[in-house]
Every structure is written in structure tokens, then in C-alpha cells.
Amino acid sequence: MSDFGTTVVGPDPLAPWRSPLGRALHRNRSQPHSRYVQLATLADGRPSNRTVVFRGFYDGSNTLMFVTDTRSAKVADLSPGAWGELCWYFTQTREQFRLAGAITLVTADTVHWGLIQARQHRWEALSAASRQSFYWPPPGDLRAEDTAFAIPAEAVAVSTPPPTFGLVLLQPDWVDHLELRGNPQTRTQYQRQSDGGWQVMAVNP
């Protein structure tokens, strides 16, 4: 389970995998797709997998943030206690991070003050083009007419996020970092301990 059910999260000490992940983000920053990551969840007992955009860490914590349309199929997969695994491949430096952990979905109904603020701030940071999609016809439904996608600029220039706007948090419990460069490759695993600390292990690639 995520910490968000019972306690206010953060500030946490920086987890030991944050430094290599931060370095990878920096070294691959010239490529916009370096912030694209694949999120696997469970849907009716089967794995489901899609690309999401990394939106930074939740205030002072090691928890990753993404945004989603609450009408999308993945939201049905994100009931309380849901688990997810991110697979993040950096094409320039040729390294992969896998991050597994509890998922929290933050919506207009969320009552946690810090999470309400985080959702608000992520909405404010979105471009007008990105905001538009939250006013489009429901994702995955039979294709609507083109006119249904013409959202006036004024409509999205609101400071309150629409109910379709969700924030997805993933709090890693286990991280696997594989660097393909080098022979043999370098692989490091990080396991969160019950006291909140991390065990770090060099393992075979």
C-alpha cells in the first residue's frame, strides 16, 4: 500500500537510485522522449502497458508523478492498493530503470491537501494543447466527429482542473538499473526496507 492512505508523505531522504536517475535525465535531456516511460498495471487480471510522461517528483519525496485522463482505461486499473511497474529506457545513454511500487490516483474527489495542491500545480504547468485533450470526447470510444475536438482556447484557460484531469503517483519500492554500455553490463538493484531505508545490491546483468 501507498503511504498516502494514512500519512502525509515527504520530505523523504533522497533514495540512492535518485542520483543515477537524475544523471540519466540530465544526460538525455536533449531528447523530449527521455521523459516518456512505460507504465504497466493490471487490468482484469492481465497486464496492461502504455507510455506516460514523467512530470517530476511529488513535493520532497521519491514518488513519481504522471497525469492521466480519468476516463481512460488505465484509471479502472488504479483502484486503491494498485501496483505498477515503470520501464524507462534512455536511448542516448543506453540504460534502463525499472521502478515498481504502489500507485495512487489523485482526482477532483481527493481530500488530501498536499495531493490537491500537486494536482492543481500539474494542471497549471500543462500547455494549452495538452489541456485540450481533457475536454475531448471520452478516450477509447468510437471516434467522434472532428468538430468535437475543436476546444476553444478560452475553455482551457481555467485555473481549476476539470474532473477528467487525474494525477497518478507511483511510490517505488524496488528499482532495477541496467546500464547496457560496458561488457559485462552494470546492474544495480534497490529494495526499500520496512524502516524506509534502501538496500543496494550489485547483481549480474
Add this chain to the structure above:
Amino acid sequence: MSDFGTTVVGPDPLAPWRSPLGRALHRNRSQPHSRYVQLATLADGRPSNRTVVFRGFYDGSNTLMFVTDTRSAKVADLSPGAWGELCWYFTQTREQFRLAGAITLVTADTVHWGLIQARQHRWEALSAASRQSFYWPPPGDLRAEDTAFAIPAEAVAVSTPPPTFGLVLLQPDWVDHLELRGNPQTRTQYQRQSDGGWQVMAVNP
């Protein structure tokens, strides 16, 4: 379930998603990572996600091939009847394919003649460097000494694949193709029918 349990697969008619996927592979071919794809499976009831390398289609069929080390954690996830979902993002053309379907693991114990041949051919097609990893100490174990990774070239120049060499097949049942270029984006879903045909639907992005 996969077809491989009971029948010999292929040649199949080309599925309607093969043409857009082939086009994406062609247009992104200058980037080696265009053949890297994220495979989600289930591990002890939780989603698991890692990058695999696309190795082509199984003889005359719409089934995708990957190779794996049979000692890796994902093999434990690939019991008969296992399901997987691939998420394939093409960075150059900015499009995503999600492909969900039954997974078949082909090992030294497999008795299906076509699959034995496919495994043999994939081994023959591997570079010496890629072959070496199948002789390394078990993936995920505590890091062994460097000398354990020094595999002589002669050792891997064998025509018979070692027992650690596995072939992973994924036979898509459902495909979702999202093209990010354009506003609104284009999204098409393909659903396999019980007669083996495909239903094609334009859906909202």
C-alpha cells in the same frame, strides 16, 4: 491461450495492423532502439515490465519473437497461458503500438518442430557478444567476479543453443495504434475475432 498448445501456427493472412507497424519500423530504422519494446507480464499477481528486442515475426504468422535467458525472472512469469502486453514507442515518428496477447516460451524442452527450428534460427542470428550473456552467471544473482564473465569466443561458436537460451512468442489478440502527430491524434484499435479475422475501429485518442 496461444495457438501453439494444440495446432501448428501460420501461415496467417497478414493482420491489418501489420502494415502500419511495418511502416513504423521502416521509418524509424535509422535508430537501433526502434526495435526495443517494453513487455509487461504478471509476476506473483503484480505487473512486471522490461525492455526486450524485437526479433521478427514467427514464420509466416503475426506472432512476434523475442529472446530471453531462461534463468531470468520473467521466465517464471511465462507459465502456459501467460498473457503479455507490449508497449512500443517509436521516437522518430512519434507513434505508439500496444499489442496484447498470449505468450509462448520456447526452450530446449519444446517438442514442436516449427518452434525448435525458430529457436535454432534465432540463436544462429545472434552476435557473438549477445551469445556470451547466455553463458554468464545467473542474471539477478549477486554480482559475480569479473572473471566469470570472460567467455572465450570458441565457447559461443556452437550451433546448438545452450539450455539458457529461450525464445518468447507473443501472439497479438488486441492492438492499439496511437499517432501523436496531428491534433487531434489518430488512434486505431484492432481486435482479433474468433474466426481469426480482425475488427478495426477508429477510436478517440
